Amino acid sequence: MRPNSDRTKLLVMTGLAALALILYIVVGLNSRNWQYALSLRVPKLIAIVLTGCAIAVSTVVFQTVTNNRILTPSIMGLDSLYLLIQSLALYVFGANSQIVVNPKLNFALAVVGMIGFAVLLYRLLFRREDHDLLFLLLVGVIMGTFFDSGSSFVQMVIDPNEFATLQNRMLASFNNVNTDILWIAGAVLAVVLVYTSRYTHILDVLALGREHAINLGIRYEAVVRRLLILVAIMVSVSTGLVGPIMFLGLLVANMAREILTAHYHKYLLIAACLISVLALTGGQFLAERVFNFATPISVVINLVGGLYFILLLLKESRA
Amino acid sequence: MHNTVLIILLISLSAASLLIGVSKFSLSELVSGDDLVTQIIILSRIPRLASIVMAGAALSISGLIMQSLTRNRFVSPTTAGTMEFARFGMLISLIAIPHFSPLMKMAVIFAFSLAGSFLFMGMLKRIKVKNTVFVPLLGLMLGNVIGSLTTFLAYRYDLVQNVSTWLMGNFAMITQGRYELLYLSIPLLVVAFLYANKFTIAGMGEDFAVGLGLNYQQVVTVGLSLVSLLSALVVITVGRIPFLGLIVPNIAAMYRGDNLRNSLSTTALAGPVFLLAADILGRVVIAPYEIPIGLTVGVCGSLIFLYLVLKGERK
Numbered sequence: 067m068r069p070n071s072d073r074t075k076l077l078v079m080t081g082l083a084a085l086a087l088i089l090y091i092v093v094g095l096n097s098r099n100w101q102y103a104l105s106l107r108v109p110k111l112i113a114i115v116l117t118g119c120a121i122a123v124s125t126v127v128f129q130t131v132t133n134n135r136i137l138t139p140s141i142m143g144l145d146s147l148y149l150l151i152q153s154l155a156l157y158v159f160g161a162n163s164q165i166v167v168n169p170k171l172n173f174a175l176a177v178v179g180m181i182g183f184a185v186l187l188y189r190l191l192f193r194r195e196d197h198d199l200l201f202l203l204l205v206g207v208i209m210g211t212f213f214d215s216g217s218s219f220v221q222m223v224i225d226p227n228e229f230a231t232l233q234n235r236m237l238a239s240f241n242n243v244n245t246d247i248l249w250i251a252g253a254v255l256a257v258v259l260v261y262t263s264r265y266t267h268i269l270d271v272l273a274l275g276r277e278h279a280i281n282l283g284i285r286y287e288a289v290v291r292r293l294l295i296l297v298a299i300m301v302s303v304s305t306g307l308v309g310p311i312m313f314l315g316l317l318v319a320n321m322a323r324e325i326l327t328a329h330y331h332k333y334l335l336i337a338a339c340l341i342s343v344l345a346l347t348g349g350q351f352l353a354e355r356v357f358n359f360a361t362p363i364s365v366v367i368n369l370v371g372g373l374y375f376i377l378l379l380l381k382e383s384r385a
Numbered sequence: 386m387h388n389t390v391l392i393i394l395l396i397s398l399s400a401a402s403l404l405i406g407v408s409k410f411s412l413s414e415l416v417s418g419d420d421l422v423t424q425i426i427i428l429s430r431i432p433r434l435a436s437i438v439m440a441g442a443a444l445s446i447s448g449l450i451m452q453s454l455t456r457n458r459f460v461s462p463t464t465a466g467t468m469e470f471a472r473f474g475m476l477i478s479l480i481a482i483p484h485f486s487p488l489m490k491m492a493v494i495f496a497f498s499l500a501g502s503f504l505f506m507g508m509l510k511r512i513k514v515k516n517t518v519f520v521p522l523l524g525l526m527l528g529n530v531i532g533s534l535t536t537f538l539a540y541r542y543d544l545v546q547n548v549s550t551w552l553m554g555n556f557a558m559i560t561q562g563r564y565e566l567l568y569l570s571i572p573l574l575v576v577a578f579l580y581a582n583k584f585t586i587a588g589m590g591e592d593f594a595v596g597l598g599l600n601y602q603q604v605v606t607v608g609l610s611l612v613s614l615l616s617a618l619v620v621i622t623v624g625r626i627p628f629l630g631l632i633v634p635n636i637a638a639m640y641r642g643d644n645l646r647n648s649l650s651t652t653a654l655a656g657p658v659f660l661l662a663a664d665i666l667g668r669v670v671i672a673p674y675e676i677p678i679g680l681t682v683g684v685c686g687s688l689i690f691l692y693l694v695l696k697g698e699r700k
Contacts, residue, residue: 200516200518200519200522201518201694203518203522204459204518204521204522204694205691205694205695207522207525208687208690208691208694209687209691211627211683211687212683212684212687212688212691214683215627215679215680215683215684215687216684218553218680218683219676219680219681219683219684222671222674222676222677222680223670223671223676312529362540365533365536365537365540366537368529368533369530369533369534369537372526372529372530372533373530375526375529376523376526376527376530379519379522379523379526380512380523383512383516383519384512
């Protein structure tokens with residue numbers, strides 16, 4: 067019976083997400099402005115959906131692989147790393163080089179850098195037998211700070227004129243979606259999602275823990291490394307499109323786990339995607355149309371997510 | 386590292402700090418008493434030097450006191466949220482009492498950072514975790530939440546620019562007349578020295594300290610007040626400088642041990658030395674522009690912090 071009730075929940079969530087998407091597209095349209103409004107809204111909406119799915123799937127996969135509910139890719143500083151790679155590329159190659167000017171090449175470079183780091187991270191942290199969750203968390207948070215201040219540092223060193231021309235593209239946000247890479251990001255994400263969907267059963271087994279997974283015949287190390295590379299690609303997609311949102315992944319992954327009764331990854335991944343799309347579209351709708359851009363949605367997500375994170379930490383410490 | 390080495394470093398770096406800058410002059414011009422040169426020195430260079438030295442000492446001593454009271458090497462005004470609370474207080478004072486004197490604002494900011502420190506200590510007492518890594522994590526996240534709240538309010542009241550100024554500590558804006566509040570940190574540092582033994586005993590744990598006849602609550606209150614006042618002073622004059630209070634006491638403790646009587650002076654010297662070096666680096670890298678001190682220290686500080694944590698794990 068359980069999967070059935072989960073299916074109903076998924077249907078309800080799909081309905082809500084679709085409603086939010088339609089509201090975002092339709093509200094405020096009239097016969098005169100519809101062409102112009104749609105030309106703005108549709109790319110933005112596509113970016114939001116792509117980002118939402120990328121963040122949701124990457125977080126759920128990352129949490130299953132690391133076997134915890136607190137650690138997420140963005141808390142480990144992967145978002146900030148993307149920005150650092152971009153700033154370094156601009157500094158090293160200059161504003162006129164193909165690597166910086168050509169959005170596709172630029173995105174490809176960033177993805178390669180991220181994959182390199184994912185492999186390194188795996189070597190450093192997950193190969194240890196006795197990895198302690200809190201230790202990993204602290205290291206991740208500090209690395210995030212380092213990447214953050216590192217990229218600001220590099221941006222300061224860059225010639226202000228060079229920097230200004232590229233600022234918009236590099237520092238994407240929800241109000242400034244990077245539409246240059248929309249199609250390539252969409253294509254990359256589609257491939258990654260299809261690939262991940264073949265792993266849902268393996269993820270179910272991985273959730274049992276390292277020892278059980280190995281006993282049940284999973285080639286643990288190879289699988290985990292491959293999954294971490296997928297996570298790195300998804301983080302590049304989301305950060306490249308709208309910039310870092312630290313706590314969204316934490317919120318949606320945990321909400322999906324709370325709402326669903328059975329934790330099959332087949333459903334868990336879909337649910338997380340739907341919640342994420344619903345939260346982002348709904349939030350963006352409220353921010354743009356109701357609050358008139360008074361507050362960026364990422365600030366609200368960080369506020370709520372930070373509180374939730376503290377709650378999780380306190381719970382963890384009592385256990 | 387002997388204190389004499391640190392003193393020599395401090396003096397030479399101070400001299401360098403006075404001589405480096407956009408307007409160049411030589412030592413002979415300085416000695417001959419050129420009017421323009423004297424003005425630059427008095428209006429800009431000396432205030433800058435003095436504020437760096439005081440801020441460096443204030444933040445590292447704050448970190449040392451906090452580490453002693455919480456018995457955790459990874460606690461500091463950055464990793465306990467104190468600095469974020471001070472920034473939050475700054476915003477509140479800008480919204481609520483924009484026309485009041487700096488001293489009144491200072492009082493508000495102090496109240497907020499003190500409340501923040503006590504909140505953090507209260508949380509620590511409640512959870513009773515012995516895990517050294519958990520405590521800074523909790524503090525960083527608490528700071529994160531308060532930081533988001535500050536940004537949220539700042540957007541509401543159109544004060545985003547003001548708030549981001551203090552996000553990144555910067556000595557470039559320091560001139561005569563804009564930093565004198567920092568001199569208040571000197572008597573506070575003297576109090577810290579007088580209490581050094583008591584902090585050391587309090588750092589042995591509440592039960593043990595009370596057993597030795599120490600008024601534990603009072604010492605903790607004095608310690609947290611000192612930390613909050615010092616952090617508030619730095620935030621209001623210079624802005625946020627991350628990780629300084631964390632790494633300097635740790636490095637000092639490597640050489641001088643955990644007795645505050647010994648490590649306090651080393652920490653008070655090493656803080657300014659570190660900050661001066663970072664400041665000079667930030668001024669040289671992209672001269673004639675400069676990189677805010679908050680960034681330079683953020684980059685070096687997070688790397689050193691990472692090293693300390695990884696090293697602690699290996700033991």
